[in-house]
Amino acid sequence: MGRYGKAEVVELLNERGIPFEMVEHEAVYTMEGMAALHLPFADEVVKNLFLRDDKKRSYYLAVMPEDKPANMKELRRLLESRPLRFASEEDLGEILGLISGAVTPFGILNDEEHRVIVVFDEELRSYRGIGIHPNDNTATVHIALDDMIALVQDQGNEIRFVDMPWPDKAE
Numbered sequence: 001m002g003r004y005g006k007a008e009v010v011e012l013l014n015e016r017g018i019p020f021e022m023v024e025h026e027a028v029y030t031m032e033g034m035a036a037l038h039l040p041f042a043d044e045v046v047k048n049l050f051l052r053d054d055k056k057r058s059y060y061l062a063v064m065p066e067d068k069p070a071n072m073k074e075l076r077r078l079l080e081s082r083p084l085r086f087a088s089e090e091d092l093g094e095i096l097g098l099i100s101g102a103v104t105p106f107g108i109l110n111d112e113e114h115r116v117i118v119v120f121d122e123e124l125r126s127y128r129g130i131g132i133h134p135n136d137n138t139a140t141v142h143i144a145l146d147d148m149i150a151l152v153q154d155q156g157n158e159i160r161f162v163d164m165p166w167p168d169k170a171e
Helices: 006-015 031-037 073-077 089-096 105-110 123-127 145-155
Strands: 020-024 046-054 059-065 085-086 117-122 130-132 140-143 158-164
Touching: 006 105, 006 140, 046 089, 046 130, 059 089, 059 105, 059 123, 073 085, 073 117, 073 158, 089 105, 089 140, 105 117, 117 123, 117 145, 123 158, 130 145, 140 145, 145 158
Parallel strands: 059 117, 117 158
Antiparallel strands: 020 140, 046 059, 046 085, 130 140
16 A cells, blocks of 8 residues: 655645645654744644544544644534544554654545544634645645645545634633
């Protein structure tokens, strides 16, 4: 079975005529590492969380603004899910063909059973594009959200949009 890595993601984007900007860089594993790269689209680099419910029945890939805290209880409520936790490194590799630090919506291209629901934060609709890894944390791609949504839909995975609130600044 063919797995999508960086070269295959770039090839797919080119084949489909999807415009994108890509910056190659050293491997990064954290959002702090990403910030240190000073990418031209650094303000639109997103955070990607691979989650599952407590029974391993549902898997979610949550894509949200990099600086927005991920409130698992609120996300659970918005998704009407069972309690959420981070999926294991094993699940990440098996289902999305990714390693920790390289989580990205492009991993959906490796989800042959369409097990993962991709969850986008509503706020991303206001972005010019989203900065994500091309299934490899040695590069970052800036792609229009609509193009990413189309790729996920073509793959056959479910997409949900949630309006994750910012924490109350008064707390």
